[in-house]
Amino acid sequence: MIKTIVSEYVKRAEDAVLEYFPEENKYYKTVLDSMRYSVLAGGKRLRPVIMMMCAKMLDLSEKEVMPFACALEMIHTYSLIHDDLPSMDNDDLRRGKPTNHKVFGEAMAILAGDGLLNKAAETVSGAKYNVPYENVILAINELFKASGADGMIGGQVMDIESEGKKVELSYLQNIHRLKTGALLKAAGVIPCVLKGVDLEMLKGVTEYTENLGIAFQITDDLLDVFGTTEELGKNTGSDEKAEKSTYVSLLGKEKSEELVLYHTKKAIDSLKIFGEKARELTLLAEYLTERRN
Ligand code: GRG
Numbered sequence: 515m516i517k518t519i520v521s522e523y524v525k526r527a528e529d530a531v532l533e534y535f536p537e538e539n540k541y542y543k544t545v546l547d548s549m550r551y552s553v554l555a556g557g558k559r560l561r562p563v564i565m566m567m568c569a570k571m572l573d574l575s576e577k578e579v580m581p582f583a584c585a586l587e588m589i590h591t592y593s594l595i596h597d598d599l600p601s602m603d604n605d606d607l608r609r610g611k612p613t614n615h616k617v618f619g620e621a622m623a624i625l626a627g628d629g630l631l632n633k634a635a636e637t638v639s640g641a642k643y644n645v646p647y648e649n650v651i652l653a654i655n656e657l658f659k660a661s662g663a664d665g666m667i668g669g670q671v672m673d674i675e676s677e678g679k680k681v682e683l684s685y686l687q688n689i690h691r692l693k694t695g696a697l698l699k700a701a702g703v704i705p706c707v708l709k710g711v712d713l714e715m716l717k718g719v720t721e722y723t724e725n726l727g728i729a730f731q732i733t734d735d736l737l738d739v740f741g742t743t744e745e746l747g748k749n750t751g752s753d754e755k756a757e758k759s760t761y762v763s764l765l766g767k768e769k770s771e772e773l774v775l776y777h778t779k780k781a782i783d784s785l786k787i788f789g790e791k792a793r794e795l796t797l798l799a800e801y802l803t804e805r806r807n
Contacts, residue, residue: 523563527583531584546629548629549629561698563798565701565704567798589630595630596623598613609747669688669691669693669696676689677757714787718786732773733803735753736761782799
């Protein structure tokens with residue numbers, strides 16, 4: 515059953531990422547505690563899971579992608595800490611717990627986010643690999659392009675600038691291609707780069723993660739309106755409160771639900787060339803259409 519398979523991947527990803535965050539008693543302990551707090555707070559660990567499943571599909575040892583899977587989760591966690599800050603979304607609940615700045619204060623939350631981003635760089639550049647180091651450098655490049663101003667940060671900028679305005683669907687699609695999509699795409703592209711796959715395989719994996727990212731975001735928009743705070747572990751209704759355009763506000767519930775299924779099918783179809791090896795990623799895409807958090 516896919517739920518059990520996913521939970522086994524999540525467990526391995528969490529064990530690996532937690533190794534980078536031991537409890538420490540240094541003079542600057544506060545920032546380390548603050549980083550640890552948000553990494554330990556849970557979350558679906560979706561990006562590491564996609565990366566690990568992709569590696570398996572490509573016959574690449576999980577060990578080779580693990581530093582990248584951990585780094586991706588660190589970057590994602592930093593983005594959530596910063597996104598929750600009073601100067602951004604000003605949220606007080608995340609992953610079912612008080613947001614980082616509510617516990618550690620705003621200055622420490624900024625520094626914890628910065629610390630996590632740097633820890634990600636340290637992690638991928640300091641690990642040992644059994645693939646060619648040119649591939650590792652290219653993979654590092656993909657990771658930081660995806661999280662930088664031409665990726666996730668750019669999407670966040672467009673998102674902030676669109677608040678209070680009704681934007682075109684194409685603008686919304688571009689926000690999410692960057693803000694949510696860039697890291698999800700990196701989860702697929704990085705194993706491809708490490709393995710050195712051919713262009714046809716890279717195209718298949720890229721299309722899978724792009725479509726999965728769109729379906730994931732539309733579901734996120736639906737859950738913000740129709741989910742509950744208990745299920746989500748964060749406050750619902752935040753998009754409407756911030757006057758953000760979403761798939762639901764632009765297209766309505768029914769069309770949004772249709773699009774989730776359309777992009778999920780497209781994602782799955784993109785992996786046809788991998789045959790039976792694509793089984794877990796196929797089941798994952800289907801499983802995500804039913805997620806409630
Ligand atoms: C502050 C640089 C910077 C970027 C913030 C990721 C992001 C960009 C903001 C998060 C806000 C948000 C609701 C984004 C839409 C979808 C998304 C990325 C949700 C959170 O990811 P999940 O659902 O979270 O994978 P968990 O907690 O499960 O890891």
